[in-house]
Amino acid sequence: MNSASPSWKREIRAIFNKEVASELRTKSGLMTAGLFGVVAVVAIALSSFGMKISGTLSSGLMWVALLFSAAVAMPRVFLIEEEQRTGDLLRLWARPHAVFWGKCLYNMVQMLITGIILSALFFVLTSRNVEIPILYGVSLFGGCASLAAAVTLCGAIVSQAANRSAMAAAISVPLLLPLVALGVSSMRVSLGEGSLLGGEQAAIGLLGYSSVTLALGPGLFAAVWKS
Amino acid sequence: MDESPSLSDTAILTPRVIEVCGLGKRFGSRWLFRGISFTLDKGDRLVVLGSNGSGKSTMLRIIAGLETSTEGQVKGEPKLSLAALDQALYPSLTCREHLLLASDLRGCEARDQELLEKISLAEAADKPASQLSTGMRTRLKMALAIQNDPEVLLLDEPGAGLDEDGRALVALIADEQSSRGALIFATNDPFERRLANLELSIS
Numbered sequence: 001m002n003s004a005s006p007s008w009k010r011e012i013r014a015i016f017n018k019e020v021a022s023e024l025r026t027k028s029g030l031m032t033a034g035l036f037g038v039v040a041v042v043a044i045a046l047s048s049f050g051m052k053i054s055g056t057l058s059s060g061l062m063w064v065a066l067l068f069s070a071a072v073a074m075p076r077v078f079l080i081e082e083e084q085r086t087g088d089l090l091r092l093w094a095r096p097h098a099v100f101w102g103k104c105l106y107n108m109v110q111m112l113i114t115g116i117i118l119s120a121l122f123f124v125l126t127s128r129n130v131e132i133p134i135l136y137g138v139s140l141f142g143g144c145a146s147l148a149a150a151v152t153l154c155g156a157i158v159s160q161a162a163n164r165s166a167m168a169a170a171i172s173v174p175l176l177l178p179l180v181a182l183g184v185s186s187m188r189v190s191l192g193e194g195s196l197l198g199g200e201q202a203a204i205g206l207l208g209y210s211s212v213t214l215a216l217g218p219g220l221f222a223a224v225w226k227s
Numbered sequence: 228m229d230e231s232p233s234l235s236d237t238a239i240l241t242p243r244v245i246e247v248c249g250l251g252k253r254f255g256s257r258w259l260f261r262g263i264s265f266t267l268d269k270g271d272r273l274v275v276l277g278s279n280g281s282g283k284s285t286m287l288r289i290i291a292g293l294e295t296s297t298e299g300q301v302k303g304e305p306k307l308s309l310a311a312l313d314q315a316l317y318p319s320l321t322c323r324e325h326l327l328l329a330s331d332l333r334g335c336e337a338r339d340q341e342l343l344e345k346i347s348l349a350e351a352a353d354k355p356a357s358q359l360s361t362g363m364r365t366r367l368k369m370a371l372a373i374q375n376d377p378e379v380l381l382l383d384e385p386g387a388g389l390d391e392d393g394r395a396l397v398a399l400i401a402d403e404q405s406s407r408g409a410l411i412f413a414t415n416d417p418f419e420r421r422l423a424n425l426e427l428s429i430s
Contacts, residue, residue, distance in 0.1 A: 006334025
């Protein structure tokens with residue numbers, strides 16, 4: 001019940017800065033995402049040592065690493081508020097849309113850092129080349145943005161639920177499957193397999209997916225946040 | 228010119244800060260409380276009394292908008308603040324960072340140094356909340372609660388864990404709130420009870 005009207009920019013920046021400050025002190029999010037992603041990529045590189053991995057398999061493996069890095073780290077931004085019981089402070093002080101945007105923005109930055117590190121590590125360790133760098137960049141950027149938006153939304157909804165595990169599975173599987181399909185398709189083409197047109201369409205699909213998630217996310221989140 | 232006050236002038240002369248009508252909360256088939264109604268004007272200080280588990284804290288949370296009531300409503304939308312005993316703080320954020328965060332989110336002035344001095348936490352300004360004692364955390368919660376000059380200040384067990392100076396601070400904050408709006412606090416402490424001019428007992 002805040003009657004004051006702070007600017008959206010100030011509110012979103014405050015939430016983002018809070019997440020950054022907490023992360024820099026605890027290092028839990030990047031460590032969790034990084035540990036899983038790095039171990040996955042190193043395991044892939046070791047198991048395929050001396051072999052040339054196909055573009056299709058490489059894009060699939062990269063997406064497994066990206067997806068699970070996001071899944072273990074991103075929902076934390078909301079779950080930790082409920083675990084620490086600090087969610088009430090945000091409910092008292094902030095508007096739900098600002099909370100969602102601040103946390104989503106933080107997750108996007110974290111996901112992009114994770115994606116860049118994992119990509120660099122993957123290509124160094126597996127000696128694969130990127131055939132169409134622009135398409136790969138769009139796939140990685142669009143994929144990380146979409147993953148962050150989708151997983152933030154899942155985390156926001158799941159954190160309010162009594163039975164979190166069941167709710168997480170019920171929400172995240174239908175939400176993330178199309179995203180993974182689009183991501184693998186576009187990244188596969190950027191690594192030199194499949195038609196360029198299909199890759200471009202998948203990349204546009206990724207950007208569309210993130211736009212739709214970001215457009216619907218705040219409204220859905222606001223509905224569950226204060227309930 | 229007619230000097231008699233209009234209806235709107237009358238409302239300004241006797242400002243009604245908050246009106247609670249028939250508030251009730253039920254868990255399952257058991258009513259925690261029911262039929263709570265009161266109206267507070269500027270300067271009123273209402274103490275909510277009741278045994279443990281009677282629903283004092285729940286009632287404050289409903290008024291603050293953190294929980295929904297089963298029946299009844301809170302009329303009007305006054306600027307509210309709540310400081311509660313079981314309220315958590317961000318463990319890794321410092322006292323000053325809490326005040327800056329709250330001011331950014333509420334769109335009010337931070338007044339961080341002024342508030343930290345007022346609650347005698349200026350020296351602990353850069354300590355993270357995880358390193359504060361219970362009493363220090365209670366003081367910080369009160370500073371956060373009064374930062375935005377609320378029209379209705381809600382305090383749940385405000386003196387819990389506080390020393391004599393801390394209790395004096397509660398009394399000072401209660402006095403200051405009287406000139407700003409209304410105060411509602413839940414307690415069973417005889418000292419704090421004396422700060423009120425109105426009593427509501429939940430059984």
